[in-house]
Amino acid sequence: MAYASINSIKLHYRVDGVKPDAPWLVLSNSLGSDVGMWAPQVQAFAEHFRVLRYDTRGHGRSDAPQGPYTIEQLTGDVIGLMDHLGIARANFLxxxxxxxxxxxxxxxxxxxxxxxxxxxxxxxxxxxxxxxxRAAKAREEGLAAMADAVLARWLTPQTVANAPFAHAALRDTLVHTDREGYAANCEAINTADLREEARTIKAPVLVIAGKHDMSTPPMLGADLAASIAGAKFIEFADASHLSNIEVAGQYTRTVLDFLLGS
Known part of the structure; x- marks a missing residue:
């Protein structure tokens, strides 16, 4: 396992891909998950990129310092990790x-x-x-007390029925997430309002949504795409919040098509 000391904390990360001259792709996990959430994509991505996954502070094997955290810290951790690894430019998902x-x-x-x-x-x-x-409940009761409610928003009932192993693996990761780390990230999300900043993004952007996503409904994704000049928007009909898991093959192909410019 690889760790880097970034911004006074220890971040856990993994690198996949064997082509030393391949471009970099950084993957950033959702609240309550870890680097393992990208398992359906890593092999395909690593055929074209050097893939850098990391556990967001407060998650997985990364440190979980006392919160609250801020979006500035979450952003700074990515830049710090890229600097640590000598990555001048990267793609991001x-x-x-x-x-x-x-x-x-x-x-x-x-x-x-x-x-x-x-x-x-x-x-x-x-x-x-x-x-x-949610932050208060996480600190007081831990993640096991809220896991079922969270997972009900992550996956459609069809996925839960057809992919019990994926559901169980996600639940296991969630309930073992550090309660302070989870709560502190809830507070970072709460204070982050990037609607005006999003309008300034110049890089090519793809926004992905899931039709059945209750946490970040498709309308919010469409609004985000509309605010960024030239951004593309796609909605997966059979997905909820963790669309990379629910429609893994379609998701992987869509992301690669965009990143490779086809």
Whole structure:
């Protein structure tokens, strides 16, 4: 396992891909998941890119310092990790919280990114009435107390029935997420309003939504795409929030088509 000391914390990361001259692709996980959420895509992505996955602070094997966190910290961790690995420019794919991080990166660090995929996300996600009670519950009761409610918003009932192993694996990751790390990231999402900054993004952008996504409904994705000049928008009919898992093959092909310019 690889770790990097970034911004006074330890970040866990993985690199896949054997072509030393291939372009870089950074993958950023959703709230309550870790690097494993990208397992359906990694092999295909690594055929074309050097793929950098990392556990967002507070998640997986990365440190979970006392919160609250901020979008500036989440953004700074990505830039710090890229600097640590000597990555001057990269492509970026983030889902949900990772997509919010991608909006910030595209707006504030335009010189570091070639193409950006913003998946199942928005420039402003939710309200204090959602995030502050969730943060409090995570700290007081832990993630097991809220796992079933969260997972019901991540996957369609059809996916739960047809892919029980995926559901179980996601639940296992969620319930073992550090309660302070989860809560502190809820607070980062709560205070992040990037709607004006999104309008300044110049890189080519693809926005992905799931038709049945209750956490970041398709309308929010369409609004995000409309605010970014030249952005493309696609909605997957059979997906909820974790569209990269529910329609994995279609998702992978769509992202590669965009990143490779076809």
């Amino acid at each position: 983030g889902l949900s919280m990772g997509g919010l991080t991608g909006v910030s990166l595209g707006a504030r660090h335009a010189d570091r990114f070639e193409r950006i995929v913003l998946s199942n996300t928005a420039a402003k996600i939710g309200t204090p009435e959602i995030w502050l009670p």
